[in-house]
Structure formats: C-alpha cells, structure tokens
Amino acid sequence: xxxxxxxxxxxxxxxxxxxxxxxxxxxxxxxxxxxxxxxxxxxxxxxxxxxxxxxxxxxxxxxxxxxxxxxxxxxxxxxxxxxxxxxxxxxxxxxxxxxxxxxxxxxxxxxxxxxxxxxxxxxxxxxxxxxxxxxxxxxxxxxxxxxxxxxxxxxxxxxxxxxxxxxxxxxxxxxxxxxxxxxxxxxxxxxxxxxxxxxxxxxxxxxxxxxxxxxxxxxxxxxxxxxxxxxxxxxxxxxxxxxxxxxxxxxxxxxxxxxxxxxxxxxxxxxxxxxxxxxxxxxxxxx
Amino acid sequence: xxxxxxxxxxxxxxxxxxxxxxxxxxxxxxxxxxxxxxxxxxxxxxxxxxxxxxxxxxxxxxxxxxxxxxxxxxxxxxxxxxxxxxxxxxxxxxxxxxxxxxxxxxxxxxxxxxxxxxxxxxxxxxxxxxxxxxxxxxxxxxxxxxxxxxxxxxxxxxxxxxxxxxxxxxxxxxxxxxxxxxxxxxxxxxxxxxxxxxxxxxxxxxxxxxxxxxxxxxxxxxxxxxxxxxxxxxxxxxxxxxxxxxxxxxxxxxxxxxxxxxxxxxxxxxxxxxxxxxxxxxxxxxxxxxxxxxxxxxxxxxxxxxxxxx
Numbered sequence: 001x002x003x004x005x006x007x008x009x010x011x012x013x014x015x016x017x018x019x020x021x022x023x024x025x026x027x028x029x030x031x032x033x034x035x036x037x038x039x040x041x042x043x044x045x046x047x048x049x050x051x052x053x054x055x056x057x058x059x060x061x062x063x064x065x066x067x068x069x070x071x072x073x074x075x076x077x078x079x080x081x082x083x084x085x086x087x088x089x090x091x092x093x094x095x096x097x098x099x100x101x102x103x104x105x106x107x108x109x110x111x112x113x114x115x116x117x118x119x120x121x122x123x124x125x126x127x128x129x130x131x132x133x134x135x136x137x138x139x140x141x142x143x144x145x146x147x148x149x150x151x152x153x154x155x156x157x158x159x160x161x162x163x164x165x166x167x168x169x170x171x172x173x174x175x176x177x178x179x180x181x182x183x184x185x186x187x188x189x190x191x192x193x194x195x196x197x198x199x200x201x202x203x204x205x206x207x208x209x210x211x212x213x214x215x216x217x218x219x220x221x222x223x224x225x226x227x228x229x230x231x232x233x234x235x236x237x238x239x240x241x242x243x244x245x246x247x248x249x250x251x252x253x254x255x256x257x258x259x260x261x262x263x264x265x266x267x268x269x270x271x272x273x274x275x276x277x278x279x280x281x282x283x284x285x286x287x
Numbered sequence: 288x289x290x291x292x293x294x295x296x297x298x299x300x301x302x303x304x305x306x307x308x309x310x311x312x313x314x315x316x317x318x319x320x321x322x323x324x325x326x327x328x329x330x331x332x333x334x335x336x337x338x339x340x341x342x343x344x345x346x347x348x349x350x351x352x353x354x355x356x357x358x359x360x361x362x363x364x365x366x367x368x369x370x371x372x373x374x375x376x377x378x379x380x381x382x383x384x385x386x387x388x389x390x391x392x393x394x395x396x397x398x399x400x401x402x403x404x405x406x407x408x409x410x411x412x413x414x415x416x417x418x419x420x421x422x423x424x425x426x427x428x429x430x431x432x433x434x435x436x437x438x439x440x441x442x443x444x445x446x447x448x449x450x451x452x453x454x455x456x457x458x459x460x461x462x463x464x465x466x467x468x469x470x471x472x473x474x475x476x477x478x479x480x481x482x483x484x485x486x487x488x489x490x491x492x493x494x495x496x497x498x499x500x501x502x503x504x505x506x507x508x509x510x511x512x513x514x515x516x517x518x519x520x521x522x523x524x525x526x527x528x529x530x531x532x533x534x535x536x537x538x539x540x541x542x543x544x545x546x547x548x549x550x551x552x553x554x555x556x557x558x559x560x561x562x563x564x565x566x567x568x569x570x571x572x573x574x575x576x577x578x579x580x581x582x583x584x585x586x587x588x589x590x591x592x593x594x595x596x597x
Contacts, residue, residue, distance in 0.1 A: 035381045037388075086578055093319055096381060097522065098577050100321065104515060105570035108563035116559050223392060226385045261400050268389035275382060276374045 002134040007252040009131075013141045013210060015248025016148035020203035021221065022228040022240040023155060024196025030172030030235025031192050032088070034095040038079075038103035039200055039225060041110075043218035046072040046201020047208040048110050051119055061121070065205055072201035076193040103219065111215045119213040144206045151202055152241060155195065159237060164191050172235040223264050224251065227271035233281025242282060246270070293427045299540045300434035301496050305517045306524070306532040307441050308488030314526035314587070315449055316481040317461035318376075319384040324513025325391030326486045328398055329367055330360035330493025331503045332405055335414045338498075342413075345406040353417040357494045364490025365483045367394075372479045391514065399505040410504025414497050430499055437495060438533075441488055445529055448484075457481055458527075511566060516543060519573050525583025534584060543569065 025039045036042075049071045053064035079102055087095045128136035159165035167188050170178040179185060204218055211217075228247045232239025247267050254266040274281065305323060312318040334356030341348025351359075367390070375386045398405045405411065422429050448454050456477050459467040468474050497503050507513075516539060524535020546568060550561035576583065 035385060037384075083574055083578070090581060093317075093380060093384075094577060094581060096319065096384060097518065098574060100515065100518070101570045101573040101577070104511065105567050105574075108566040108570070111563040112560050112567070223385075223389050230382075230385070259400065262393075262396055265389075265393045265396060268386075268393060271389070272374055272386065275378060275386075279378055279382075 003256075004253075005133055005135045007255065008249055009135050009137060009141075011249030011252035012245065013144055013248070014252060015245035016144055017203045017207050017210070017244075018221065018224050018228050018248050019241045019244025020148055020151060020206070021200045021218075021225045022232070022244050023152075023237045024192075024199045025225050026229045026232060026234060026240040027168065027172055027192050027237055028196050029229060031168065031175075031189060032084070032092075032095065033175075034092040034099065035226065036196075037096060037099040037222065038106060039196070040218035040220070040222035041103045041106040042072060042076060042197055043200045043204035043207070043221065044110055044213075044215060045075065045106055045204070045218075046197070047204035047213050047217065048114055048119075049201070050205045050208065051114070051121065051213055054121055055119070065202070068205060069198045069201045073194040073197040076197035077190055080189070080193050107215055107219060114213075114215070116215060119208075121208055121213075138210075140209050144210055147202065147206060151199060155199065155237065158195065164188065168192055168195070169237075220264070223271075224248075224267040227267035227274075230271050230281055231274050233283045236281065236283045239281055239283030290427065293431050295540075295544065297427065297431050297434050297499060298544075299537055300431070300438050301492055301499070302517065302520060302540055303438055303533045303536040304434075304441060304492035304495065305489055306520045306536045307438070307445060307529060308485040308492065309517055309521050310526060310529060310532040311445055311448075311488065312481055312485035313521065314528065314532065315454065315461065316457045316478060317380060318478060318482055318485070319380055320387045320482070320485065321384050321510075321514055321518065322371075322387030322389075322391035322394075323489060323517045324508045324510055325387070325394040326364045326367070326489035327493040327496070327513050328391075328394050328503075328505075328508040329364050330490030331497035331508075332398060332411070332493075333360040333363045333490070334494035335411045335497045335503060336404075338415050339411070339413065340415075344409075345402065345411065346404050347411070353415065353498060356498070357491055360490040360494035361487040362490075364493070365487040368483045368486030369479065372482045376475055376478045376482065388510075391508075391510065395505055395508055398508065405505075408505055410502060410506075411497075412502045414501045414503065416498055416501055434495060434499075437491065441491070442529055442533075445488075449529075453477070453480075516540075516569070519569055521583075522573060523576050523583055525585035525587065527587030528583070528585045531583055531585030538584075539569070542572070 021039065021043055025036060028036050046068050049068035050064045053059045053067050054061055059067070083098050083102065084095060087098050126138045126140055128138050130136055159169055167178065167183045168191065170181070171183060171185065171188050207217060207221070224247050228243035229240050230243070231246060232241070232243030247270060250270060251263045251266050254263060305327065309320065309323060312320050336347045337349045337351045337359050338353060338356040339347040340350050371386055371390050375383045399408055401407070416426065418429065419426055449457070456467060456472050459470070459472070460474050460477055464474055520535040520539040521532050522535070523539055524533065525531030543565065546565045550558070550565065553561050
C-alpha cells in the first residue's frame with residue numbers, strides 16, 4: 001500500500017513535467033500541423049540555459065528560471081523564422097523531417113558547449129519529508145508541483161482570457177475558419193512557439209531540479225510527450241495536461257509488474273492502445 | 288589505402304541497402320519510418336544468434352549457415368513491420384513516425400536488457416564471417432563483392448516492383464490516398480506490403496552488417512547512426528529515386544567518415560566535442576537541402592507512360 005502511494009506520488013511529479021512539455025507540443029501540433037520532434041531537445045536546452053544562469057553565472061534560481069524560459073522562447077522563434085517558416089509551404093512531413101534535424105543540432109550543440117557528463121543545479125542532498133501513510137517526498141518535488149500548477153493556471157488564463165490565447169485555440173480548432181475571421185496567422189504561430197518553448201523549458205528545468213541534467217534528458221522524454229499529446233487529443237492543451245498525468249502515473253505504477261528499464265515502453269503501449277481504440281484522444285476532435 | 292577504400296565501400300554499400308529500403312517506404316509510398324535503427328538491430332541480432340556456435344552467455348548456438356541467417360533476418364524484420372503496421376497504417380502518416388521511433392527505442396531497450404537473448408550491453412562477438420578461413424587477406428574484397436551482389440539484387444527487385452502496376456499504386460497512394468481509394472485500391476494493404484518489404488530489406492542490411500563487423504552491441508544501433516544518417520542520405524540523394532538513394536549514401540558517408548578522419552587529428556581531450564560538431568554539420572546539411580533543394584540531388588525519376596514519351 002505504501003509502495004503504491006509512493007509510486008503514485010512519484011508518478012504525479014513525473015506527470016507534471018510531461019504535462020508541461022506536452023501542452024506546447026499539442027498546441028504546435030494543432031496549429032502548425034506537424035509533430036515537433038525537437039520538442040524534447042528544446043526541453044533540454046531550457047534546462048541547460050538555467051544551468052548557465054544559475055551555476056555558471058551565479059544568479060538566484062528564480063531569475064535563472066525566468067531568463068532560461070525567455071531565452072528558449074527566443075531560440076524557438078529564431079529557428080521557426082529560419083527553418084520552419086520556409087518549410088510551412090510544403091508537406092507537413094517535410095516540417096517533421098526538419099524538426100528531427102533541429103533536434104539533433106540542439107542536442108549536439110548542448111553536448112558541444114556543456115559536455116556529455118551530467119550536471120546538477122545543487123550539489124546538496126535533500127532530506128525527504130515524510131507525509132502521512134509513509135509516503136516520502138523531497139522538498140524539491142513539492143516545489144515542482146507548485147510551479148507546475150502555477151504555470152498551468154497562467155497558461156489557462158492566457159488561453160482563455162487574452163485575445164492571442166483565443167486566436168491560438170481558434171487556429172488549433174479550425175484553421176480555415178480562423179483565417180476567415182482575420183486572425184494574423186504568422187503572429188499567432190510566433191506566440192505559439194513562445195508559449196510552447198516557455199512551458200517546455202520550465203519542464204526541463206524542473207526535471208533537472210528533480211534529477212540531473214544530461215544532453216539526452218529531453219530526447220528520452222519525447223516518447224512520453226507524444227503519448228500524452230495523443231492521449232489527450234492533438235491540439236487540446238487541457239487534454240495534454242490530463243494525458244501527461246496519466247502517462248506519468250502509469251509509468252511509475254508499471255514498475256510494480258515490469259522491470260523499471262522498460263518504463264518508456266509503457267508510454268508507447270498506452271499510445272498504441274489509444275490509437276487503436278480512440279485515435280482522436282480523450283479530449284480531441286476527429287483527425 | 289586500397290584496403291581502407293574497400294572497407295569504406297562496404298560500409299557505404301550496407302548504408303545503401305538501408306537507404307533503398309527506406310526509399311521504398313518513404314520515397315515511393317510516403318511512409319514515414321524513423322525506426323530504421325530498430326529493423327537494423329533486429330536483422331543483425333537475428334542472424335548473429337542463428338549462425339553462431341553455442342556459447343553459454345546468451346541464446347544462440349544454432350550454427351546455421353550464413354544464408355539462413357540473412358533470410359531469417361528478413362523474415363523477423365518483416366514480422367515486426369507487420370505488427371507495427373496493423374495499428375498505425377490506417378491513421379495519419381505522422382502517427383507511423385511516432386510509432387516507429389517508439390518501436391526502435393523498445394528494441395534497443397530489449398537488446399540492452401535481455402541478457403539471456405542478446406548478452407546485453409556487452410554485445411555479441413565472434414559472429415561468423417562466411418568463408419573467412421578460405422580467403423584470408425582477400426576477405427574484405429570478397430565481402431565487398433557480396434555486398435554489391437546483394438545491393439544489385441535488392442535494386443533489381445525494387446525497380447521491377449516500382450515499374451509494375453503494384454508500384455504505380457504505391458505512388459498513387461503517396462500522391463493522393465483518396466484517389467487511390469476511389470480507384471478501388473486497398474490502400475491499407477499496399478502500404479502494409481511496402482512497409483514490410485522495406486523492413487525486410489533493412490533486416491538483410493542488418494545481417495550483412497553483423498557478419499562484416501563480427502561484433503554487435505546496443506551502441507551500434509543508436510538513432511543517430513542507425514536512423515538519422517539513412518534519412519539524410521535519402522533526402523540528399525533524392526527520395527523516389529533508387530539511384531539517388533545510393534548516391535546519397537555515398538556522399539553522406541563520405542562526409543561523415545571524412546570528417547571523422549579530420550577530427551581524429553585533434554587532441555583526444557576534445558573528441559566528444561568533435562563528434563558533436565560532426566552531427567551538427569550533418570544536421571545543418573539536412574536543413575540546407577530541405578530549404579534549397581527539397582527534391583534532392585537527383586530528384587524522382589520520371590514515370591511516364593511509353594505512349595506519352597513518343
């Protein structure tokens with residue numbers, strides 16, 4: 001019982017990180033109509049930017065967090081302007097191939113600058129806090145939960161209350177209808193990149209806080225990110241949040257029956273089952 | 288120098304086999320398979336396990352002949368492609384991409400963790416080289432000829448298939464699925480056949496690779512070397528053109544191994560950095576080709592009816 005609760009609590013932490021990453025992935029998928037295979041590596045980039053500001057430049061963590069998110073968004077817009085903008089005219093699969101190339105460039109750029117070894121934001125070891133029923137949580141994990149909830153609320157307010165957020169959802173929902181109403185699509189695309197990059201950078205930083213930084217940390221999460229996106233329904237940011245939590249918790253719970261090395265396979269299996277049973281996802285529309 | 292050239296051409300040829308398989312799937316049918324490394328590994332391990340003499344560490348010891356290993360590699364890869372194709376080929380094309388990357392990752396996890404089957408991270412060594420004792424020093428030359436023969440057979444099969452009515456349907460599906468459906472073609476079946484045949488070719492390539500290096504480990508089947516290079520080769524050479532695919536394999540492998548030779552002169556302290564730089568270079572090359580010459584160097588070979596030609 002204790003083990004079960006412990007796994008669920010670990011799963012929620014992992015789910016928070018996956019959810020943050022997949023909100024952006026889902027919106028980009030909905031608006032630009034392509035699966036961004038560089039999304040995981042954008043996550044890594046955000047984490048390393050925070051490492052740059054926090055450890056190498058000695059800034060406080062909150063400042064490093066914000067600056068890293070901003071810098072990742074900046075990189076995302078630059079990449080979009082140079083590469084994706086010109087590719088948008090062609091087939092969506094060409095965009096996908098382009099993003100695979102960007103993924104490799106980003107990951108190896110990180111390896112070039114920061115080396116292949118693991119990095120940490122903090123060298124110290126945290127003593128876990130005992131919650132009721134024998135469940136242990138590190139203070140950092142509570143921080144992860146709080147930051148995730150805060151960011152999700154902000155993203156929600158942005159999508160619901162601002163004009164840009166509404167335009168984004170409209171474009172993701174029905175591109176032609178959105179265009180007819182006079183939405184400036186290029187502007188919306190830019191803001192979608194900003195939102196996606198900011199959230200996925202945050203996910204990377206939180207993952208780095210929870211464990212450590214390595215050049216392949218985001219790439220290894222790419223499959224869970226896509227699984228969460230498809231589970232929630234492509235283009236649906238709220239579905240992605242739900243999908244992230246489901247994937248996170250099921251990955252952790254799976255260790256009860258299969259060796260933990262096969263955790264990534266669980267996300268994949270859930271995704272395949274979803275594609276077989278209900279390809280539109282839990283909260284999506286027809287594809 | 289000559290021996291290096293032969294070695295270089297053998298690896299090129301193996302990549303050429305992979306690129307031909309991918310060209311059938313992507314170039315002619317529009318199937319986005321980014322799990323090439325997975326089929327490569329399946330082919331390599333299948334043949335290695337079947338043809339090796341018995342060892343205590345892992346499954347094997349069937350001592351079967353080389354040719355059986357190659358054929359079995361094709362069959363097992365084909366079965367895996369069949370299993371992936373069933374749930375994904377009816378859906379949007381990008382779902383296949385995500386599914387294949389997933390299956391490649393799972394195959395890598397299995398290869399890494401199931402020691403009874405694959406000897407885990409230590410890999411399988413001593414994979415038999417066919418006729419090695421007979422040929423001695425001239426062995427690599429013999430193997431090059433073997434690779435070329437296999438390449439020629441595959442090339443011939445693909446060209447025959449592509450020029451047949453079957454190939455016409457594949458291209459029709461790639462261009463417009465709905466038109467093909469309206470013409471009464473079972474789009475799903477054709478896609479599945481193309482996916483399976485392409486995967487079988489990759490399986491053969493994997494087996495040829497295993498018997499050449501005589502040693503395989505999970506390290507060899509990482510997405511970069513296994514999948515991404517093959518994609519770059521196909522895009523650069525020109526998808527939808529088998530000759531272009533081979534040309535792309537030659538050019539890309541020249542750049543990849545040429546930069547390796549260059550960076551080997553650098554001090555060993557920065558070798559990992561140099562390796563990262565080489566990958567960035569290949570990535571940039573891909574983006575440049577996509578932006579400036581998306582049809583590749585050769586482009587698709589024209590398929591015009593002989594009546595129209597005249």
